[in-house]
Amino acid sequence: MKRIATHFLGSLALAACALTFAASTPADAQKRGKSRDLDAGMAGPVQGVGIESRDLLAMSDQMVRDILATPEIAARSVAPRIIVDSKYFTNESSQRINQNLITDRLRTSLNRASDGRMVFIARQNAAMIEEERALKREGTTDSGTTGLTRAQFGADFRLTGNIASQDARNARTGQVQRFTQITFELVDLESGAIVWSNAYDVARAATDDVTYR
Amino acid sequence: MIRRAALGGGGLAAATAAALLVTALADSPPATARENQVVKCKTSKARKAPEYAGAALVANVPRSMTSIDLNAVQFTDKALTREMVVEGLFARRTETDTVEVSARFVNCTGRQLIIRARSNFMDEVQYPVEPSSAWQRVIIQPYATGVYRERSMKRDEVKYYLIEIAGE
Incomplete structure (x- = not known):
């Protein structure tokens, strides 16, 4: 008898739950799954041991300010021409x-x-x-308003860099620790001299890592 | 809560900042070196620092907020004021005429402190000349010092700065 009563109460609870869900409006459902805006410069709700948005913002901000304070780059009488792209920026770390x-x-x-x-x-x-240069010279288009140049600009410096990491894992506790080092260098494209360099380090540990993609 | 360093001669026009240490040192004799000492802080003295007559950010509506001193360090976390002090604050022009600011903190606790710091740079009418810098983490070991350093992007137009610090 006691078993039947327990079973009955369980069914009643399930029915109540089902009724609650059935009664919720699409707006309620939307509210439950609502995304929220985050400050990209702060740690978010999903955190792991790798490079995250706050690191990307902080490191680029630091590098920009450092380059602007470097006289060999930012205080030349003629503004240097610089290539900043990811062609020579490599990733050797364990994080995608x-x-x-x-x-x-x-x-x-x-x-x-x-x-x-x-x-x-x-x-x-x-x-x-x-x-576009070809179109201008063929006469398909006019020369625009800035005039023609003999060739595309050659560059004086190019950014190179590397991301490297070292992981450690405790098999007993499952804790993961990662040290990530991001290096930046501006290379003189004639002499090969490195005219500026800097590095950004991240060291973190967590019990559960997250998947970065 | 503010620990400030006033800049001589009206803002950063004077190329070098004189650091004004607003700590317990204010009413103590000139410091002399003593070896084998563990740092002790009287953070309450730092919190009771006297009024500063320099430039400050004030509310549009009078007295609706505490004024925020410029050329200073602004604590945004009250608990931190009991755990650390600002030992020194410096500002100077770089070779490219940007402004470099630096603050040295002392961890007054027996545990590691992780704080965040960022800088704001303003012109002579307190208009922000560039976005606030990204938050930097400063990790300070127990009873040790930690240094925060930041540079402006803009050059001559920077006349005032403000360093904000908060807990992690």
């Missing part, structure tokens, strides 16, 4: 990461902040530029 996240932010931030102290070359778009 889109290097463009770093180099695109560096380039755009530097370009905005440099006030003409540096000129950035869109070498990744060289084919696009060549196409």
